[in-house]
Amino acid sequence: MDAQYKAAIHVTLKASVLDPQGAAVTKALHALGYQDVQDVRVGKFIEVALAAADETSARDAVARMCEQLLTNPVIESYTYELTELTV
Amino acid sequence: MDAQYKAAIHVTLKASVLDPQGAAVTKALHALGYQDVQDVRVGKFIEVALAAADETSARDAVARMCEQLLTNPVIESYTYELTELTV
């Protein structure tokens, strides 16, 4: 029987890539009086619920979907954490 | 002297709010052969670098900016983790 997993994936723009959203939010926070904010980067948080035979194959699937669909390695990078759900 | 903090903020749509992006990603993953994916939710991952006198005031600032600007409480909820950066 397959086990249940949850992957929490963080997709961020690479450090050298312009982040217009982050820049706009930084400015807005400054305007609101949060002068101590130095930098904001806005990325994506993707939660994927999936079934897999074991942790290794779950990890493998998550890494592959990140590379194939969820990110474009040209401008983005990603990290993820996997948790097994107890049913 | 102020300490340096990094807040990692996760903004997600409330469970009761339909997530069209998540639904689209689920469909796309299925089409790519990831049949074992059951559900995907897409949210935002916001990293804020800030200076603050201490952890309490950093937490306080982050919570306020989340409520004021970074999320819309009608449809979204958030969690965050704070780390102190060692310089």
Added chain:
Amino acid sequence: MNTAVLQFPGSNCDEDAVKAITQTTGKPAELVWHTAEDLSAFDLIIVPGGFSYGDYLRSGAIARFSPAMSAVREAAERGAYVLGICNGFQILTEAGLLPGALRRNESLQYRCAIVPLTVVRADTPFTSGYTTGEEIYIPIAHGDGNYYVDDATLALMEQRGQILFRYAKEHNPNGSVDDIAGVMNERGNVLGMMPHPERAMHEWLGSADGARLFASILTTWRNAHEHANA
């Protein structure tokens, strides 16, 4: 009637709104930069469409903190008319002047098209030139027009008659709850709508149905004004 059209960095339907007002009243609306703090001279304030602050983070999220938005709140409290179109609607919901929120379109695509709307109520300052249940054609142009309110609020809004426009049956372009295209505040002087009435001013633009919305406001204002002066 004195009309202000607000301009935020990234507004892009501001000039179109001015044109619509000029055509309706014979007198241009005043473009007001987002830093303005006093809007007491105006009877109608239009929060126009566009991409204020790039719509980064969330549509309307950053613009709502502009000084002019505090002035809009005061104006609404004193009973002036406020009309939020598209991005303006998003800003008004973010500012809490209207209930609900606007999510990404269900298709995840930006959609520009002339769509049929049903006028839900024709007995308001904004819709007196229409008839209840009338089908009108107004363009939409948005990526985040998918209106959301929770069920309890929706029921209340229904009951109070706050829903003014719905997308015609089978023509919901974005997934909006209850096909909602435009909603009013409880007091009845603030309207937010995703469709662009200022783009439906002439047959050659594809429809002239939007012109009646501006005419309705003008008529209501005149009536109230003459009444007050009488």
Added chain:
Amino acid sequence: MSTPTLEPTAEDVRERQIYRSFGLTDAEYEQIAKRLGRLPNYVETGIASVMWSEHCSYKSSRRILRRFPSAGSQVLQGPGENAGIVDIGDGQAAVFKIESHNHPTAIEPFQGAATGVGGIIRDVFTMGARPIALLNSLRFGPLDDAHNRYLFGHSVAGIGGYGNCIGIPTVGGEVVFDERYTQNPLVNAMCVGLISHAQIATGAASGVGNPVLVVGAKTGRDGIHGATFASTQDPHAKERSAVQVGDPFMEKLLMEACLELIATGKVVGIQDMGAAGMTSSSAEMASRAGSGIRLDMQKVPRRETGMTPYEIMLSESQERMLVVMQRGEEQVADAVFAKWGLDATVIGEVTDDGMLTITEGRQIAAQLPVALLVDEAPVLTRPSSRPAYLDALLPGADAVVQASAAGDFTDDLLALLAQPTIASKEWVYQQYDSMVRTETFVRPGSDAAVVGVPGTAKALAMTTDGNGRQVYLDPYAGGALAVAEAARNLVCSGATPLAVTDCLNYGNPEKPETYYLFERSVDGMSDACRAFGTPVISGNVSLYNETAGVDIYPTPVVGMVGVVADRSHITTSAFGTVGARVLLLGDCNTPLTDGLGGSEYLAMRAPEQKLAYALPAFDLTREQAVQATCLAVIQAGLVQGAHDVSDGGLMVALTESAIAGKCGLAIDFDEVLPRTDYSAAQQAALLFGESPSRIALCVLPSDIARVRDMAAAHECPLWDIGEVVASPAIHVRLGGEQVVALSVLQAETAWRGAIAQWMK
């Protein structure tokens, strides 16, 4: 700030042949060293290499581009500036240009396409013009492939994402699908602006001592060597750092600020930073004025820390401009930019020494003669040889394709309408705001788009057209046809064509056969431009669209703008007047025997033969007669609808007009073509062949006599082939039989739903 210690020395650059990795040949490197009388250092080598890259120097194409006609009484600014300008009367002018963003799109379709739009908008407002419309010309591999769908979907979203945000309507374009574009999709974006003659700004850095400012976004390490990258093969394997993220919000602010600044009259010269960023903008501005420029890298506002002069000079960060102000007027720029929340920073000054001097504080980081970078860039004469396949093509009339049901072409028509290249592009243009500014008289979906000129009775009509397969099959005629089709689309909307901007997309110019196709098609375009009186006022070249030995079709794209003298002349492709006659301008006889060479129908029914047959003959004189007649009858108020016959042939054109007009059509060829023994191939050729120089008109019966007279006066053949009917069905009689019968709804469903169906 310290000078980087890791940067190679001038000797290293030579010893280790580092210049090669920048794309310079040994001979080019030696030429530079010789001209300098010393070894160029690392920064200088980088600067020279981007300026001498294909992208900036046009070294493979420059010789050929001179063949285009570029003069005309309407031309206020020809090629050489950021965009061309044509007079439209009343002291106003249209400013336009087209540009490719093919290579970035191949690896990051959303951002690649978006930044392409951003770049072309900057080219137009740099001239002082208010951008009023955008168009785009797209080529992708077939939609049955998931990666092609990804590239197509994200490119469209990126184009929309940028134009929608900035508030310029996207009013037209074209999309073609063919496996030749699978590895090398094409994204060409065009922008049209309006300007009054008095406001025209140029990109010249004149006046010694005038301050040079950088305005707009801060500089980061984006896309270093993007220009070099655009000129080399296989975008996938090359530097991925060359992709930039666009910020349309920043560009909107930048546009408003620049237009406001130019209106103050205190600007001496202004130029956007496109390919090769600050390097090319400064060198080109100095070159145009015959001056020099001195820039201090320490003063450039940066987004990242530790950037070297090399990185700053070569960065392709978007949404930046270089501005030369009148001396002492810097604060004017400050005030305007502050209002929009943007930086305007003085980073240097104009000099008279003819040098581009880059300093870091007091220290000189690079110093090169402007002439070396711009005028002395190599101009290559590449070998050219006629590809053998051109002489092996069979006559188009020999292409034999039988109707899929005996004697009945209804299924064929339905299938053709659902071919993605022919199907409605609504899935695309619904994602574009085509109405903002409320001046769009004709939205996407007709032949040309029409946008009003505020304050006048006039309007501008605009279109982009190109057909790579036709150019492949006959480069000269194909080039001419691209121009002819663009002009025909304008004329059908009621406009007089004014001028052309062109985007020349080709494969590897180092292949003599590819170079031949390039050369011949430019000749064909040039002759057609002369015939139509539409000079080329701006353009762009994209070479090396080649992967693994496969070149794209030679794909010149023509962007054309015309003026509608009076809004009452505006005509669309809708045939919606019941009882009106359907007339055909152009020949009805030759298409029967022209065959199916180059057609979509042949490509659909016999894909393996689609490149085997020659195109129908093209006669420029006939084309001119057809267009002149069309415009004359429209201007005389005699036309209810007009649609040119292009992709998919006559039946596709007529069906589109019926769908748009929400009416039916009863087409009857029996009167005009009374024979009953046409072969199936001949019938197919008449219905679906792509013989050029035809326009279908919708004319009230009472106006027919006048239309006939005017056609006769232009020596243009005219055929009365049917009627617009209320019953929503299309029936066609040919050779004494009914060959097509279907409801408009059936046709519309096939045509409108095809692309959406693929993209679900």
